[in-house]
Amino acid sequence: MPEMLPVEAVTREALCRSTELAERGLAFVWDVLQWQQPARAFALRFDGAVVAYVNRCSHVPTEMDWQPGEFLDMDKRWILCSIHGAMYEPADGRCVSGPCGRGRLTAIRVEEEGGQVYWYPSRDIRPLSPDDPAPRSL
Ligand code: FES
Numbered sequence: 001m002p003e004m005l006p007v008e009a010v011t012r013e014a015l016c017r018s019t020e021l022a023e024r025g026l027a028f029v030w031d032v033l034q035w036q037q038p039a040r041a042f043a044l045r046f047d048g049a050v051v052a053y054v055n056r057c058s059h060v061p062t063e064m065d066w067q068p069g070e071f072l073d074m075d076k077r078w079i080l081c082s083i084h085g086a087m088y089e090p091a092d093g094r095c096v097s098g099p100c101g102r103g104r105l106t107a108i109r110v111e112e113e114g115g116q117v118y119w120y121p122s123r124d125i126r127p128l129s130p131d132d133p134a135p136r137s138l
Pocket residue numbers: 057058059060061062064081082083084085086098099100
């Protein structure tokens with residue numbers, strides 16, 4: 001029987017170069033599998049730190065960017081869902097205004113090292129393999 005690896009042993013995945021994420025700029029969007037279903041995720045830089053979430057609003061499970069990679073509001077203060085205007089705190093993904101109530105975005109662990117950004121797959125969110133179907137925009 002194969003030995004199960006502890007969660008901490010999961011290897012990180014290279015995501016993008018640090019220079020691709022400007023402060024409060026365009027997000028880096030990539031495909032993942034969440035609960036075995038294709039989904040999109042995004043990473044952006046906010047107050048110097050890289051944060052990442054599944055691109056799925058907690059109000060209605062749909063993608064939130066109003067243009068590809070554009071997640072922040074006009075003032076670049078909140079993550080804004082383009083569908084009904086829910087606003088989320090970029091630092092932790094919790095809903096601060098709108099129909100998302102007490103919801104929050106699903107965070108993805110990221111790390112920045114040596115000019116490279118990495119993300120960590122989890123039990124629920126893993127990389128898309130070449131054999132998996134690509135996510136459809138919701
Ligand atoms: S789907 Fe995001 S606010 Fe309704």
